[in-house]
Amino acid sequence: MERREEEQQKRDDSRFNQTLKNVQGFLKGRSIPGKVLLTRRPDPTPEPISPTYHRSLSENDAGRNERSENPVEVNDFEFSSSSCGEGKLRELYWQVEDHNSSKKQDNTYAGKLRSNSSSGEQLAKQVQNLKIGGRSSDYARVMKFNKVLSETTVILDHATSVQATYSSMKASVLLSSLFWLILFQPSLPVEKLRELAWSGVPHYMRPDVWRLLLGYAPPNSDRREAVLRRKRLEYLESVGQFYDLPDSERSDDEINMLRQIAVDCPRTVPDVSFFQQAQVQKSLERILYTWAIRHPASGYVQGINDLVTPFLVIFLSEYLEGDVDSWSMSDLSAAKVSDVEADCYWCLTKLLDGMQDHYTFAQPGIQRLVFKLKELVRRIDEPVARHMEEQGLEFLQFAFRWYNCLLIREIPFSLINRLWDTYLAEGDALPDFLVYIYASFLLTWSDELKKLDFQEMVMFLQHLPTQTWTDQELEMVLSRAYMWHSMFNNSPNHLAS
Amino acid sequence: MGSSSGQPEFDYLFKVLLIGDSGVGKSSLLLSFTSNTFDDLSPTIGVDFKVKYLTIGEKKLKLAIWDTAGQERFRTLTSSYYRGAQGIIMVYDVTRRETFTNLSDIWAKEIDLYSTNQDCIKMLVGNKVDKESERAVSKKEGIDFARVYGCLFLECSAKTRVNVEQCFEELVLKILETPSLTAEGSSGGKKNIFKQNPAHTSNASSSYCCSS
Numbered sequence: 001m002e003r004r005e006e007e008q009q010k011r012d013d014s015r016f017n018q019t020l021k022n023v024q025g026f027l028k029g030r031s032i033p034g035k036v037l038l039t040r041r042p043d044p045t046p047e048p049i050s051p052t053y054h055r056s057l058s059e060n061d062a063g064r065n066e067r068s069e070n071p072v073e074v075n076d077f078e079f080s081s082s083s084c085g086e087g088k089l090r091e092l093y094w095q096v097e098d099h100n101s102s103k104k105q106d107n108t109y110a111g112k113l114r115s116n117s118s119s120g121e122q123l124a125k126q127v128q129n130l131k132i133g134g135r136s137s138d139y140a141r142v143m144k145f146n147k148v149l150s151e152t153t154v155i156l157d158h159a160t161s162v163q164a165t166y167s168s169m170k171a172s173v174l175l176s177s178l179f180w181l182i183l184f185q186p187s188l189p190v191e192k193l194r195e196l197a198w199s200g201v202p203h204y205m206r207p208d209v210w211r212l213l214l215g216y217a218p219p220n221s222d223r224r225e226a227v228l229r230r231k232r233l234e235y236l237e238s239v240g241q242f243y244d245l246p247d248s249e250r251s252d253d254e255i256n257m258l259r260q261i262a263v264d265c266p267r268t269v270p271d272v273s274f275f276q277q278a279q280v281q282k283s284l285e286r287i288l289y290t291w292a293i294r295h296p297a298s299g300y301v302q303g304i305n306d307l308v309t310p311f312l313v314i315f316l317s318e319y320l321e322g323d324v325d326s327w328s329m330s331d332l333s334a335a336k337v338s339d340v341e342a343d344c345y346w347c348l349t350k351l352l353d354g355m356q357d358h359y360t361f362a363q364p365g366i367q368r369l370v371f372k373l374k375e376l377v378r379r380i381d382e383p384v385a386r387h388m389e390e391q392g393l394e395f396l397q398f399a400f401r402w403y404n405c406l407l408i409r410e411i412p413f414s415l416i417n418r419l420w421d422t423y424l425a426e427g428d429a430l431p432d433f434l435v436y437i438y439a440s441f442l443l444t445w446s447d448e449l450k451k452l453d454f455q456e457m458v459m460f461l462q463h464l465p466t467q468t469w470t471d472q473e474l475e476m477v478l479s480r481a482y483m484w485h486s487m488f489n490n491s492p493n494h495l496a497s
Numbered sequence: 498m499g500s501s502s503g504q505p506e507f508d509y510l511f512k513v514l515l516i517g518d519s520g521v522g523k524s525s526l527l528l529s530f531t532s533n534t535f536d537d538l539s540p541t542i543g544v545d546f547k548v549k550y551l552t553i554g555e556k557k558l559k560l561a562i563w564d565t566a567g568q569e570r571f572r573t574l575t576s577s578y579y580r581g582a583q584g585i586i587m588v589y590d591v592t593r594r595e596t597f598t599n600l601s602d603i604w605a606k607e608i609d610l611y612s613t614n615q616d617c618i619k620m621l622v623g624n625k626v627d628k629e630s631e632r633a634v635s636k637k638e639g640i641d642f643a644r645v646y647g648c649l650f651l652e653c654s655a656k657t658r659v660n661v662e663q664c665f666e667e668l669v670l671k672i673l674e675t676p677s678l679t680a681e682g683s684s685g686g687k688k689n690i691f692k693q694n695p696a697h698t699s700n701a702s703s704s705y706c707c708s709s
Contacts (some may be wrong), residue, residue: 260519260568264520267538270538302542306539396543400574462546
């Protein structure tokens with residue numbers, strides 16, 4: 001009996017290593033096709049994963065170093081990942097499936113996928129050619145790139161239909177195992193995690209992945225728990241030191257700031273009922289006030305309250321199951337609430353460390369990015385830029401809020417997590433990459449904008465028709481941003497002229 | 498600007514600005530006025546914009562209303578919106594005294610600094626009178642303030658819609674009684690209203706050219 005287990009363990013290990021090699025091979029280089037080849041279909045399965053799976057993972061969480069989860073056997077679990085760049089995935093899927101001899105495999109299918117992958121490489125080459133031979137105008141380059149892109153898309157679509165039986169569920173299982181492979185390494189390769197996370201993180205892994213991407217949890221797994229414990233304690237002490245005080249021990253400015261935060265917490269994401277719970281609002285208040293006191297250069301600025309909400313939802317998802325609207329904070333012990341708040345606090349801190357001048361006096365960081373956005377839009381879509389200018393529309397009139405709240409106000413709350421996967425994966429490069437995301441976001445409505453006058457444009461841009469958006473539209477925005485970034489970022493004149 | 502062809506669908510276009518502390522209900526007041534609804538709203542970031550058509554007497558009016566963020570940090574951004582406004586509504590919350598005292602400490606000074614229009618009509622509005630039991634500012638104090646600063650005054654509730662329309666209508670009536678403002682707002686002058694040009698705010702005198 002024991003021997004069989006041992007053998008099983010060995011087999012698992014060798015499979016693990018084999019897949020790891022493949023993953024590492026994949027992660028070297030080929031970054032462009034994965035992010036660009038984006039023709040994913042909407043996933044019919046809703047985002048929350050089945051409770052069974054969730055539980056098995058929390059157990060796993062406790063004994064981090066036990067590598068009990070065999071990436072192949074994960075197949076038996078059902079969960080959704082509406083969040084993965086499918087081009088990248090398909091390629092990965094074929095790679096690992098190839099090595100996975102224990103699985104029944106349709107060779108024709110694998111072959112077709114292989115040819116599909118080579119078309120991906122071809123695209124990468126074409127992209128490079130475009131970059132090198134980029135003498136033509138930016139606008140023409142974009143057009144040419146789009147053409148290449150749509151040709152490839154057709155091939156991919158064909159491959160997608162061939163693999164009808166291999167649903168995106170399997171692809172997401174694969175993605176999931178790739179994450180596990182990275183997460184379980186004793187010294188975690190953060191850059192690889194970034195690359196993988198960019199295209200979306202399976203929902204149940206977000207707490208761990210986000211903590212790592214933000215550098216709140218250390219890459220070294222031996223130190224991780226101790227560091228988190230210390231940081232959570234530190235937060236608790238800060239709350240005691242700064243928040244749990246009578247007003248008589250606060251300065252006038254502090255009283256005003258706390259009052260402002262208290263006014264804003266009840267009106268944070270008002271369309272999601274979970275945030276109407278008094279306890280949730282109290283948690284928000286503690287996090288925000290503690291953050292504001294410890295960041296006196298900016299203090300609390302409206303909109304930062306929005307930025308805490310994705311963290312709160314993700315870190316609570318470690319303890320609460322089901323739909324967010326069915327959650328109740330009162331189900332949690334005070335200790336757990338404190339841990340969740342601490343994680344939110346530190347992640348907010350890390351996120352905003354890279355954008356300090358976004359919230360200081362006159363918000364120069366945002367002003368600068370709004371200016372860059374205007375310039376980039378002019379490079380990419382001159383007709384729209386000209387139309388906006390002719391109508392007297394200032395980018396500040398709509399894009400200020402985008403940067404100030406990182407788009408939380410502009411798209412459905414259910415899509416924010418996916419957007420944040422990419423934000424956090426960008427790390428220090430995020431502020432500059434935001435320019436590309438927001439250009440891509442704005443130009444989603446390029447045709448519409450050209451038909452509107454000033455007044456219609458302002459109103460349109462302040463209430464964009466994204467209510468029915470799914471991951472698909474968001475993925476399109478992100479992949480186009482990635483494409484433009486790879487085209488323009490190395491172009492020295494890109495913000496000149 | 499705007500609809501480039503044919504006759505304009507209004508006789509006057511006026512620019513109106515909403516200012517006041519964060520959380521006093523500026524956006525709610527505007528929403529209540531433009532779409533007859535009351536909703537929980539997120540804090541305004543930067544500025545928001547809405548349009549409302551009114552008919553007063555035989556005159557067809559179009560109001561372009563800018564709703565500004567109340568928090569201090571956004572003031573550099575919001576200050577450029579005073580330019581060219583024919584009406585400014587100062588809002589406070591009758592249940593929070595500091596939002597009233599800040600009117601003289603902050604908001605009246607902002608108007609002096611940034612408004613380019615000497616004849617611009619100001620209106621003081623005390624919001625949230627539906628919370629009568631929590632009232633912290635008396636009606637008399639509002640009236641006294643209005644007298645000192647030479648503005649119109651009303652108390653209202655964006656929630657119950659009491660006096661909401663009156664706030665805007667009284668303001669507009671007063672604008673219509675002021676020749677320099679109606680000259681600016683008539684169809685020919687409407688271009689100025691939309692063109693934001695914060696770089697030239699110091700050159701205030703130019704906006705008076707049509708009032709003579």
